Amino acid sequence: MANHTDPIRSRLAGLLPDLRAFARFLARDAALADDLVQEAVLRALRAESQWDPETSLRAWLFRILRNAFLEQVRRHGTERRALARMPAPDGPQPAAQEAQHAVSDLARALELLPLPQREALILVGAHGLSHEEAAAVCNVPIGTVKARVARARAALARGMVPVEQEEGAGHASA
Template identity: 50%
Template sequence: MTDKGDQSAFRRGVVALLPELRAFARFLTRDRTRADDLVQEAVVRAFASRDQFSAETNLKAWSFTILRNLFYEQARRCKREQEILSEYKEQPLPSAASEGKHDDVTDLNKLLWELPDDQREALMLVGAQELSYEEAAVICGVSAGTIKSRVSRARSFLVSLRDRSEG
């Protein structure tokens, strides 16, 4: 990508994706500061690798893949991936829940962290980020069928947890 117009379009495309990248980073890290740092580093990598990007490639999937890979790369480098995930699962709920208020968002967040990591990630990409199964598959490095299966299992699991808590 050497054409100045292509570079400008690339820049505009990445900038337009920043809110979605930040939302995905916040989902992965569960920490605003770490999410902002992750997005910043992912954008730096995207710009450094823009020559590897072709116009036929889906910029959103490509950018999300960079962000996701960077997150897991950092986790491996620290050798604490499992500790980090379990730490997040054990964090106390927000104060509104501790005051006895029923908060559907908090309940959903709690239920999401009961899902296996791969199902939670697939559901977040397809459900919350509104990516296609194909885009999510590219990001996760699996087939679209695997993403469909993970999303289906995640939804079924959440429904069963909800039904159990209501029953």
């Protein structure tokens, strides 16, 4: 069995930056993201015999991390809603370069996207997963991932984010 688990343990460290980046987009908080990554790694190591070497280890780990995040959201729903309603602190901002403003604007625009669209865009656009891998991570059909990515890109290109919430895990409506 060592041959089956060695690839996970040897490749895990190289995937930590990607896991942390995905967790930061989901949690929007560095400390929570680190906790999510730690939880995902622990779960992966406990379930390493369940990983199929014929599949993407990266996608498998992203799915574990996503499931840990969704569990956390369900457990702490009330707390998260209260925190989301709190206004951002108004304070003096140091002089920033144009690129920093653009990144900050993009981060705010991404936060306004519905979670399913933001998640699909980050998996495909930022992490370079294929639509098929992203569909496996999100446990939805590949067409749903493609639709979510297209809607997210269109919203960002328009400079506005849709007010309506994304449909569930079912088929996308045009």
